[in-house]
Amino acid sequence: MRLRSGERITADIAVVAVPLALLRADVPRLPDAGSGVRTALRSLTTGTFEKVVLRYDEQWWGDHRVYGIVGGGAPGAPADSAAALRWTEFYSLTDVLGFPALVGFCGGSSARSRPASDAGCAREAERALGAAFAR
Helix, strand or coil: CECCCCCECCCCCCCCCCCHHHHHCCCCCCCCCCHHHHHHHHHCCCCCEEEEEEECCCCCCCCCCEEECCCCCCCCCCCCCHHHHCCCEEEECHHHHCCCEEEEEEEHHHHHCCCCCHHHHHHHHHHHHHHHHCC
8 A cells, every 4th residue: 555655555464444435436545455355345235223212201111221122123023024123222311311211223124124204213113112111
């Protein structure tokens, strides 16, 4: 690799941590990258990650700060579907925000197939919490 100063750096192995879009645009330029590396770069996708913040009048979930809902997801979703993996992870934001609130996450294929609207995501996350906590 050549630096702007003109100095050339060589190594047996290099770890390059830049956004995928830049690598695909050949920035930084990797002239010695073989066709296998370029093929791999074309086949990679970046992750999808969604979150929903739910505000409540009361902190009904106790004093726990982290909840993982095993077997949760969108209520009624088939067990082998992406929707069954949505909203299975919640964190309390109460201490940070000063009012009762939870943030729920979903990623990957479950996030890509989430409800189209923010309100739909919030309803689905609330239903997942309701199913998990018999609310």
